Amino acid sequence: MTAPTGARLRPMRWWDIEPVLALERALFPGDAWTPGMFWSELAGCAGPVPTRRYTVAEAADGSIAGWTGLAFAGESADVQTIAVAPRRQAGGLGTRLLRDLLTAAAHLGCREVFLEVRTDNDRARRLYERHGFEPMGVRRGYYQPGNHDALVMRRDHTRPLPPPPGRQTPGAGGTPAPSAPTDREA
Numbered sequence: 001m002t003a004p005t006g007a008r009l010r011p012m013r014w015w016d017i018e019p020v021l022a023l024e025r026a027l028f029p030g031d032a033w034t035p036g037m038f039w040s041e042l043a044g045c046a047g048p049v050p051t052r053r054y055t056v057a058e059a060a061d062g063s064i065a066g067w068t069g070l071a072f073a074g075e076s077a078d079v080q081t082i083a084v085a086p087r088r089q090a091g092g093l094g095t096r097l098l099r100d101l102l103t104a105a106a107h108l109g110c111r112e113v114f115l116e117v118r119t120d121n122d123r124a125r126r127l128y129e130r131h132g133f134e135p136m137g138v139r140r141g142y143y144q145p146g147n148h149d150a151l152v153m154r155r156d157h158t159r160p161l162p163p164p165p166g167r168q169t170p171g172a173g174g175t176p177a178p179s180a181p182t183d184r185e186a
């Protein structure tokens with residue numbers, strides 16, 4: 001359902017785990033992450049050498065509207081997760097979250113970004129393709145239970161992001177899009 005995208009993006013904290021888990025179970029029935037997985041991922045956001053970056057989108061009413069997670073090492077990064085609360089989907093928030101994550105990866109010096117997506121997850125695949133991810137191969141039975149296949153995708157992160165939706169492209173009479181847009185237009 002379309003919903004306003006005026007959510008505030010901020011780092012995920014431990015107190016977000018519980019509301020995120022409730023949405024996680026609704027969005028990923030059968031293979032939802034456990035509390036321990038989120039605690040472990042958030043531990044990677046801290047310390048002298050962080051390896052993770054987790055962000056939540058907080059709606060005006062304080063509820064969690066969505067979240068993303070990035071794992072990074074050297075010049076390579078992986079999209080660990082991205083999700084938008086069911087009632088907030090199709091309003092542009094997934095795009096905002098992905099662009100925020102990809103912008104962060106660029107600032108971290110990553111030159112390639114990988115992800116896995118269920119082969120039957122058309123909406124997520126379209127989102128990734130729009131942002132320059134290309135298919136690399138299929139991992140058979142990657143998602144258990146259910147034995148669903150994963151499509152592995154890679155983004156050449158030396159390439160700029162496409163202009164954000166709603167913004168005119170250069171040459172179309174509008175303002176040229178920045179090569180590394182910041183997407184925190186909350």
Ligand SMILES: CC(C)(COP(=O)(O)OP(=O)(O)OC[C@H]1O[C@@H](n2cnc3c(N)ncnc32)[C@H](O)[C@@H]1OP(=O)(O)O)[C@@H](O)C(=O)NCCC(=O)NCCS
Pocket residue numbers: 002027082083084085088089090091092093094095096116117118121123124126127165
């Ligand atoms: C995949 C997911 C994160 C996308 O989030 P989203 O907020 O729905 O994404 P967006 O709104 O930015 O874009 C989705 C669609 O809405 C459209 N859209 C974007 N802004 C819009 C707006 N203001 N009004 C209407 N539609 C809009 C987009 O064009 C896009 O269309 P498409 O699906 O036909 O390509 C979300 O569907 C989700 O959480 N799915 C379940 C979890 C999941 O599968 N995660 C990915 C695991 S790999």
